[in-house]
Amino acid sequence: MLKSKISVRVAMVITVSIWMTVSLIAFQNCGADLKAIQGAENISSQEGEISNSYVEEFYEVNDFEEVNSDFEVENSIVSSAASKSCRKSDLKFRLPLNGAQGLRWTINNFVDLAGRKNQLRDYRGKTGRNAKTYDNHAGIDFDVPNFRAMQRNYAIVAAAPGVVERIKENQFDKNTNCNRKIWNAVLIRHNNGFTSTYGHLKKNSVPVKVGQRVKAGQKIGVVGSSGCSYHPHLHFEVRDCANRVVDPMQSNMFRTKPNYNSPLRLMDLALKAGPFKSYVALQKPPLNNTKSILLAQKLGIGLYVSGSKAQDLYRVRFINPDGRPAFKHEVRLSKDFDLSLWRFDAKFGRRGLWTVQIFLNNKKVRTAKVRVR
Numbered sequence: 563m564l565k566s567k568i569s570v571r572v573a574m575v576i577t578v579s580i581w582m583t584v585s586l587i588a589f590q591n592c593g594a595d596l597k598a599i600q601g602a603e604n605i606s607s608q609e610g611e612i613s614n615s616y617v618e619e620f621y622e623v624n625d626f627e628e629v630n631s632d633f634e635v636e637n638s639i640v641s642s643a644a645s646k647s648c649r650k651s652d653l654k655f656r657l658p659l660n661g662a663q664g665l666r667w668t669i670n671n672f673v674d675l676a677g678r679k680n681q682l683r684d685y686r687g688k689t690g691r692n693a694k695t696y697d698n699h700a701g702i703d704f705d706v707p708n709f710r711a712m713q714r715n716y717a718i719v720a721a722a723p724g725v726v727e728r729i730k731e732n733q734f735d736k737n738t739n740c741n742r743k744i745w746n747a748v749l750i751r752h753n754n755g756f757t758s759t760y761g762h763l764k765k766n767s768v769p770v771k772v773g774q775r776v777k778a779g780q781k782i783g784v785v786g787s788s789g790c791s792y793h794p795h796l797h798f799e800v801r802d803c804a805n806r807v808v809d810p811m812q813s814n815m816f817r818t819k820p821n822y823n824s825p826l827r828l829m830d831l832a833l834k835a836g837p838f839k840s841y842v843a844l845q846k847p848p849l850n851n852t853k854s855i856l857l858a859q860k861l862g863i864g865l866y867v868s869g870s871k872a873q874d875l876y877r878v879r880f881i882n883p884d885g886r887p888a889f890k891h892e893v894r895l896s897k898d899f900d901l902s903l904w905r906f907d908a909k910f911g912r913r914g915l916w917t918v919q920i921f922l923n924n925k926k927v928r929t930a931k932v933r934v935r
């Protein structure tokens with residue numbers, strides 16, 4: 563049984579009218595400890611071509627949790643792994659997700675090594691609020707940008723060879739709270755006797771069977787948000803032969819070790835007709851971006867950014883159908899975020915093919931076209 567503690571930090575910035583008055587509101591979510599965040603210091607807009615008001619908002623996806631129980635297995639066996647040495651050095655992992663850190667996935671939380679309730683320490687020795695973990699967290703949380711990743715079937719792969727010992731996959735998988743406790747998960751017994759568990763999987767996404775031998779890198783499921791989960795992510799947990807938690811970061815068990823801090827990257831850009839009205843809406847963008855909107859509609863814009871640092875500058879710039887910069891929204895951060903979700907919206911003053919450009923620290927990272935009809 564793993565204890566859970568939830569902390570979701572939220573801040574909202576609202577600007578209305580072309581002259582942009584700015585107010586900052588921080589509010590508490592889910593009864594968790596919240597620190598007011600001043601997110602935006604500089605927001606600007608130009609030119610009267612837009613009759614727009616917009617709302618801009620950001621959320622830090624920080625602490626999730628987590629598990630459940632000891633699994634509520636549908637299917638399980640106890641495998642006799644071939645050569646049980648029970649030595650850490652006999653087990654090396656590849657990453658349980660494909661793709662690059664900061665683009666496909668980012669890490670929000672590592673294992674809590676403090677060993678005491680209400681104390682935090684991660685493998686880098688950071689403690690208290692500086693630790694990238696939460697109380698009694700027994701695994702590593704690999705976050706994906708949003709629920710599109712689940713719709714697009716981001717694969718979870720076996721981190722090392724072994725035998726599948728347990729599978730649970732019949733649970734609802736779009737949770738953004740802790741109301742449901744049972745997750746979908748796969749447990750693999752490795753040849754040295756250790757286990758790895760892959761939790762919060764998409765419903766009915768497990769292509770392997772209990773008792774099956776799997777190779778490192780073999781697909782065993784899809785990232786989801788089943789169980790007690792505030793955001794789609796993979797919880798990856800390692801245990802030794804005595805079922806004690808092992809931190810694969812502290813023990814250098816990854817062949818390619820993930821970075822403690824993700825690089826600054828735009829993980830995803832979401833565009834939809836109409837604004838993103840809530841945080842959950844932002845987490846669940848349409849599978850594909852809209853390519854056109856009506857003149858009367860607003861364009862909803864969602865940014866999913868990993869590895870932000872205080873003083874980083876985000877800019878959304880709009881180029882009008884004549885090819886001229888028409889207006890921009892800018893946000894300068896006042897703190898660090900491992901993963902943050904942002905929403906903007908814009909209402910255009912005329913028809914034609916508009917261009918949306920996204921800049922992170924003055925570097926253009928994404929361009930999209932939207933036809934206003």
Ligand SMILES: [Zn+2]
Pocket residue numbers: 627628671699701702703796797798
């Ligand atoms: Zn976790």
